[in-house]
Amino acid sequence: MAAPDRETFEAAATWYVQFQSQAPTPAERHAWQQWLNRDPSHLVAWNQLEHLQRSLGALPQDVTRRALSTTQQRRQVLKWLLVLGGSGYLGWNIQQHSRVGTVWADYRTPVGGRQHIQLADGTRIELNTRSAIDVIVDERQRLIRLREGEVLIHTGKLGAQAPFYVETRQGRVQALGTRFTVRQLADSTRVGVLEDRVQVSPADKPDSGLLLNAGQSADFDRLKVSPIRPYAAVQAAWVDGQLIVLDAPLGDVIHELARYRSGVLQCDTVSAHLRVSGTFRLDATDAVLANLQATLPIQVKYFTRYWVSIAPMV
Numbered sequence: 216m217a218a219p220d221r222e223t224f225e226a227a228a229t230w231y232v233q234f235q236s237q238a239p240t241p242a243e244r245h246a247w248q249q250w251l252n253r254d255p256s257h258l259v260a261w262n263q264l265e266h267l268q269r270s271l272g273a274l275p276q277d278v279t280r281r282a283l284s285t286t287q288q289r290r291q292v293l294k295w296l297l298v299l300g301g302s303g304y305l306g307w308n309i310q311q312h313s314r315v316g317t318v319w320a321d322y323r324t325p326v327g328g329r330q331h332i333q334l335a336d337g338t339r340i341e342l343n344t345r346s347a348i349d350v351i352v353d354e355r356q357r358l359i360r361l362r363e364g365e366v367l368i369h370t371g372k373l374g375a376q377a378p379f380y381v382e383t384r385q386g387r388v389q390a391l392g393t394r395f396t397v398r399q400l401a402d403s404t405r406v407g408v409l410e411d412r413v414q415v416s417p418a419d420k421p422d423s424g425l426l427l428n429a430g431q432s433a434d435f436d437r438l439k440v441s442p443i444r445p446y447a448a449v450q451a452a453w454v455d456g457q458l459i460v461l462d463a464p465l466g467d468v469i470h471e472l473a474r475y476r477s478g479v480l481q482c483d484t485v486s487a488h489l490r491v492s493g494t495f496r497l498d499a500t501d502a503v504l505a506n507l508q509a510t511l512p513i514q515v516k517y518f519t520r521y522w523v524s525i526a527p528m529v
């Protein structure tokens with residue numbers, strides 16, 4: 216079972232405090248439901264907070280309402296929830312359900328972080344936001360186990376050339392002297408090839424694998440590989456801290472930006488269809504949102520630092 220890291224637990228606590236302070240509107244409840252559905256760890260975090268609330272249910276309701284009556288008091292309650300959730304009362308329970316593979320991974324990055332790794336054979340690995348990998352190198356193979364997130368790999372050529380694999384929950388990707396990206400999605404793996412070729416092999420049906428050439432991309436699950444799509448170098452611009460889009464739906468842009476910041480960043484269905492072009496800095500998402508608001512007929516609403524909503528201009 217997936218479990219929340221601190222950023223996820225903090226986002227869940229923000230939602231919880233918001234809903235305790237006032238009844239949510241239908242739009243707010245819809246946005247909360249979207250957040251819950253985005254990642255299994257979100258639901259785990261929410262359930263932990265509900266468990267805490269039931270355990271503290273003896274507190275009078277008027278005390279709870281007074282505690283949440285001002286912004287400053289709500290922040291104090293949020294801090295209190297995080298202390299309880301991160302250690303002590305809930306800490307043991309959270310640790311029992313933690314993503315042990317992620318916590319103990321050889322390399323990992325936080326939300327919004329990136330990391331460069333170089334192996335002894337000259338292989339260069341770039342980790343994207345909230346990513347985790349294990350590295351296993353011996354005389355039989357060079358294996359990168361992608362536990363979470365996304366990597367860009369440029370395979371090295373020093374020393375003995377053992378086969379090079381990237382392993383995900385859905386199967387394996389074999390590098391054939393290449394530069395490529397692998398992204399772990401909720402129920403599938405996405406591969407994009409920048410140079411040379413890779414072989415994609417679903418775990419349960421390896422014979423149904425597919426060879427991808429430079430400029431091609433595909434998703435695969437444990438049984439099959441999706442149809443091949445074009446793959447452009449700009450799709451790996453995150454290595455340089457950039458998101459480059461050309462005439463893309465705003466909803467897709469917001470979905471990508473959300474990967475690089477903690478909490479909830481959501482876009483209403485009307486604004487989601489607006490078209491966007493540009494180069495955006497992934498380490499300055501607030502500045503990107505301000506720029507989008509200045510150039511598009513939208514409003515960017517900050518309910519809290521961790522809850523941002525985009526709606527049409529009124």
